[in-house]
Structures are given as C-alpha cells and as structure tokens.
Amino acid sequence: MIEPQVFKANDLRGLVRGEHPEWDADGARAIGAAFARALDLAGQEFVLGRDMRAGGRELSRAFAEGAMRLGANPVEVGLVSTDELWYASGATGLAGVQFTASHNPSAYNGIKFCLPQAAPITPELMARIKQLSFTGLPSAPIPGTPRQADMLAGYVAHLHGLVDLSGIRPLRVVVDAGNGMAGLITPAVFAGLPVEVIGLYLDLDGDFPNHPPNPLEPANLVDAQAAVREHRADLGLVFDGDADRCFIIDQAGEVVSPSVLTALIARAELAREPGAVVVVNTITSTGVAEVIEEAGGRLVVGPVGHTHLKALMGRYHAIFGGEHSGHYYFRELWGADSGMLAALHVLSLVGHGAEPMSALARTVPHYPGSGELNAAVADPQAVMRQVAAEFAGEGAVSYEDGLMVRGDGWWVSVRASNTEPLLRLNVEAGDIGTMTRMRDRALAIIEESND
Template sequence: MLTRSMFKANDIRGTVTGARPEWDADGARAIGAAFVRVLGLAGGTFVLGRDMRTSGPELAAAFIDGATGQGADVIDVGLASTDQLWFASGHFSVPGVQLTASHNPSEYNGVKFCLADAAPIEPAQLVAIRKLAFDGDLSPAATPGTRTEADVLTAYAAHLHALVPMTGARRLRVVYDAGNGMAGHTAPAVLAPLNIDLIGLFTELDGSFPNHPPNPLEPQNLLDAQAAVRTHRADVGLVFDGDADRCFIVDERGEVVSPSLITALIARQELAREPGGTIVINTITSRAVNQVVARAGGRLVISLVGHTAVKALMAQHDAIFGGEHSAHYYFRDFWGADTGMLAALHVLALLGHSDGTMSDLVAKLPSFAASGELNSTVADVPGTLDRVDAAFAGRGTHDRSDGLTIETDDWWVNVRPSNTEPLLRLNVEARSEQQMVALRDETLAIIRGGTDA
C-alpha cells in the first residue's frame, strides 16, 4: 500500500497506523525496489539506517527485501540518527537511506535519501521513484543482492570529535533532552567522553514518545529542558528532534536561543577559520545572520527552505557552513550535510572557551524581534498568498521564489506552504517588538480570515 500524497518535496512521510494508514511493508518493498532502479544500484551498494519508531524494523526489512531483489547490496547500520546515516554514506562513499519521520507523531514513518557522500537526491529522482513504485515493472533481478550489518556509531563519534577540538575548554554542566528519540542513542557516544557534566532527559528509545512529541519547533516541547536547566543550574541545554538531525539550544537562564542566532555564532566561528568563506541560509533566517556574515567578511547565499535545497547550494558554492531557522545546521566538513550533534559540539566549544554565559554570547549579536513560525490550515493556498500579496501592495519588495516574502529595510514577512505538512507557515521579523506584533497580527488576519485555522 502506498499513497501519492506521502511523497513530499524533500522526502517521504506518511502514516503507518491509525484509521487511514498511507503505507505499509508492501509499499516499503516497492519503494526499495524503485530506489535501486532509479539510481542504477543493481550490482552496487547503499547504506540503510532507521530510527526508533515501532514500525521501523518491519519497514526497513521490507525496503531491504525490495532493494536486494533488484540486485543491490545493502549495508544495514541498524538504529541510527539521520546525521549518523549521512556520516555512514560519507564513510562508505555510497548512497544512503534513512527510515524516519523526523519530528512527526508516532503514527508516521518515512524515508530520507541521499546520493554517495551524503549528497542530496535530485528532485527528479524522487519523482521517478514515486512513479516507478506505483506504476513500474519491478520484477526481480536475475541475481539478488546481499545484506550485511555494520556498526558505525564509534566512527561517527570519532569523526565529530576530530572536527571540534575541546582541549582547554572549561568544564560545563549540560542538559540534553533526547525526547525518547535517536539522541538517546548517539549523545552518550558523542557527549559522554567530553569534559562535561551530562544530565539526560528521556533518553530511552521509545517510538511512542511518551513524554513529549519529538518536535522542538513547538515551544511546549522545550519546557522540560528549560526547567531542567534551571533546576540543575546548567550552563546550557540541548534539545534534539526525533531523528536527532536538529538541535535547539537553551541558555543558562532556561531561555530558548533562536536557531538563527546559533547560525550566526557558528558562521562567525567558521569564517574566522576560513576568511571570505561562503555561508548558506534560507529565506526566513534572521537578518542578524546577514549582518554577522558581512562584518566577518563572508559571502552569503540564500536558499529555498528545505535540506535538499540547502545541501545543493552548499555543494555548488563550496560553502563552509549553512543554517536554517528550523535548527538544521550544515557543515562542509560533514559532507555538506545537516547534523544537530556537530552543531551542539560547536556551541559547547564556543561556550567552553569563553569566560561568559550562553546568554552573554548571544547578547553580542544583532537583535531583531521575531514571531517564530506560526502555522495555519487553509483551503486555498495560492489564493491566500495572493490576498497577502495584494494587502501589502506598495510596501516593500515582493518575492515569490519561496512562498511570498515582503521585505523592507526594517522588517520582512514570509508566508510559505510547508514541504511536509498541509500547512501555511508565517514568519515575521522586525527591528522592534511592536512593529513585529502589528505585522504578525495583520498577516494572520488575512491568512485565517474565513478559515478554520
């Protein structure tokens, strides 16, 4: 069973349980076979991992069955965070497949793909996989492929440690919230050997997410880490999403640090290491990053939102670092792929080598008032964008390259469809809180007028 709607712009996600499941093991088998056909992997090799979701073992086994039936050899690394799978793709220099639904609720599962060395899959290849999985001839190859197992966790941790020297850093007290996701698997291997006092929350792998949903973009899912930082008087908190490729930062006061400001901090650090380097951000990253990169002498490239688009520009421009508002952080030294754990190490190194607090580091950056991401369900996305466009006529520049962005020297508004969910997302930023609130409320009234949002 497969449904066409589960094929998204950058990956595949759909429900596997509940009243209306969207795919099952037979669907996973078809996707596995189509993946091998489209990438021409008969007689070749790819690496596969999965997260802790309860449907993972069955779907992974079916995907492998479909892939080996087409003559591909599979290196199965078992339980893995998504960035651990990107590492495995680079480590073995082969394409990769991760069975995960990232931050989606427990009834979901999905697939993320990459080419060899963690390069992003082409949009046309994802379209071809969908078409072949539904309509193609997937008769088996004359010679089936094989499945072997490999454990890459130790090598993954060693690679990250080599990229961020912690020698000479002061001892920190660090809270990390795994949210019952894959950080419970990777964080002990990466963080425990460091000179830190480590306090873990919800570290047991549990795909039912009994403590809170694995989506740190929702403020309520950060509350446990914020409280723990205050209770333990920690220097910093780290909150990972379900597949642990994203990491949110909480300062010593228990306040959440904007991912855009983390992008600015790491970008400045990377530009000090490589002056004149290129930094990639997306259309809704804070303009604070623009200012920091300009002051550091770097070059800025703007991407569409989404890991596939950012990775492609990272490779095209040989960028040293990239960051998104959603706490995806990309590193050239990590094959241009996104990794929340490496971003966390950079933050720990910056803090450990400073004599101030996390909030002190952030206070030195340019300041803007931001709305955060506000989601609305609308029946007519194109019509809604047109209404917002018309309402702001005569104000600022209007750009439709990634949803709708309206920008002046003092503020910007972006409204764009989600790549993974049936939602319209609003982000607003302005020089003052009052101006941001006025623009936010005006735009929401347009978006939600006459809807059930």
C-alpha cells in the same frame, strides 16, 4: 500498499498507523525495488538505517527485500541518527536511505534518501522513484545480499575531529532527547568530555510519551528550560526525533534563536577560513547577515528546506549553513546537517570562554521576530495572494520561496510547509511594535481564510 501523497518533493512521509494508514511493508518493498532501479544499483551497495519509530524495523527490512530483489546490496547500519546516516554515506561513498519521519507524530514514518557522499536527492529522481513504485518491476538475474556495519565509532571520531574541544572547562548540560535517537548517540559523543549530562527522556520510544519530537514548538522546550534552571546548568540541548536538529537553551533557561546560533557558528567557522561562503534560508534573521558580513564571509540565501541548503552547500563549497528550524550544515560532513555537531560547537564556544551562553547570544544583533506560526488552510496559494495584496505598495514582493514581502526594516514570509499540510508565517522587524502590527495583519488574513 502506498498512497501517492506519501511521496514529497525530496523525501517520503505518511501514516503507518491508525484507521487510514498510507503505506505499509508491502509499499516499502515496492519503494525499495524502485530505489534500486532508479539509482541503477544492481550489484552495488547502499547504506540503510532507521530510527526508533514503531514499525521501522519491519519497514526497513521490507525495503531491503525489495532492493535486493533488484540486485542491490544493503549495508544495514541499524539504529542511527539521520546525521549518522549522512556520515555513513559520506564515509563509504554509497547512496543512503534512512527510515524516519523526523519531527512528525508517532503515527507517521518516512524515508530520507541521499546520493553518494551524502549528496541531496533531486526532485526529478524522487519523482522517478515514485513512478517506479507503482510499476511491477522484474527481478534481477542475481539477487542482492545484505551485510551489517556499525558506524557509531567512526561517526563520533569524525565529529570530534571537526571541533576543538581540547581544554574546555567543565560544563553541566541538560540533554532532552525527546525519546529519540539523541538518547542513543549522546553518551557515545560526549564520552571523555568534561561534561556532566542531565538527561531527559533518553530512552528510545517511538510513541514519544513525554512530548512530541519537534523542538520548533515552544511547548516541547519547557521541560529542558525547567531542568536548566533547576540544576543550574550551563546550557540545554533539545533534539528532534532523528537528532539531525538541535535547539539551545541558555543558562537562564531562555531559548537561543537558531538564527543566533547560525551567526555564532558562522563567526567561528569564518575565523578559520575568512572569505568563505555561508548559506542560510530566506527566513533567517537579518542579524545573521550582519555578523557574516562583519566576519568577512560571503552570504548565499536559498529556499527553506534541507535539500535546498545541502545543494547550495555543494554548489558554493560553503563552509557552513544554518536554518531557523535548527538544521545546521557543515562542509566537512559532506555538506549535510547535524544537530550533534552543532551541539559540539556550542560546547566549544561556551567551554573555551568565561562568558555564559546568554552573553554570547547578545553579540548577535537582535531583531524582534514572530517565530514560526502554523495554520492549516484549504488553499495556500490563495492565502499568499491575499497577504501580498494586503501589503501591496509597502514592500518588495517575491515568490521564490512561497511569499516574501520585504519593507523598510521588516519582512513577512508566508510559505507552505515542505513536510506537513500547513501554511507557515514568519515575520521580523526592527522593533517589536512594527513586528506585532505586521504579524497581526497577516494572521488576520490567514485566520479569515478558514471561516
């Protein structure tokens, strides 16, 4: 069983539990066959991984059965973080499939796909997989066969080869895995480093009993903030469910904006390759652009979403990329995103200096922002038009990535989520008063649309 709405532009997500599940093992089997046909994998291998979500084992096995029926040979890498799956694809040169619903609630599961070398799947290919999933495909003359592979040691060695961690001072670090995949990979990645880990929710549990696996929501950061203060830690790391995103807490227990971290890592990467391209999305803080310019880099701006950013990383051979959602992309990881590699960069930045995380953050120009505010609305496009009318004549309007209005020292972004039925509002300005006024005007329109 598969409901058409589980297919998104670049991945698949839908309910697998509850009163109205949207896909099941039979659906996964059909999707596996469709994937093998769409990529013409008869006689070819692909890497297949999963996170700790309930039902992931059964769904991924069914997917493998469907792909094998069409002649494809799955390389089963078992429980992996999504960035470990990207590594597996890059290291083997094979297409990849990861069963995960990232930060969605526990009743969801999903699939992220990539082409060989961790290249992003295209919307056109995703549409082809969707079409074939509802088509009865004939079996291949020779069915595929699976094999198992353990990628963890290679993944750890690859990450350690990308960041200078030699000679860092001893650090005390809170790690909140949120019962997600970071609980499995952190001990392996941090082994041998002078890092004392204070672990929160490291046990794998796809029901997420302690808090939802979405660090973009402030409520999901409070446990790590409290632990940093209680243990007088140097910093905190909070990962999402599949560990491809990481949020940073400074030594005072305050959240470090992902835009700030983007600027700090970009500055470090540009120091080793001046003039390189750095990719960001449309709602990254203005301060990031200023840091990249000062560091002699070239800025490329693209739409929000990991598939868009990965594509731009490849197109411009960018050295690094960052998003407000905590996704960080690295050329030497085949342009893919990795929360754990971003965390190692933070350990390097803090561990090689005497200044605390908060002092490093203050080197990035600060612009007051609203943070991401989400609302469910019946007609997102109508709301965007109303917000555009509200600010008519005050700024330049564009629709390249939802709605963006840029005025004198401020911007307002309203866009539909790529992964959830939500409208997302982000506002930034040069001062708190302007930001608050612009935010409240846009919020009033969004809230009125639900009256």
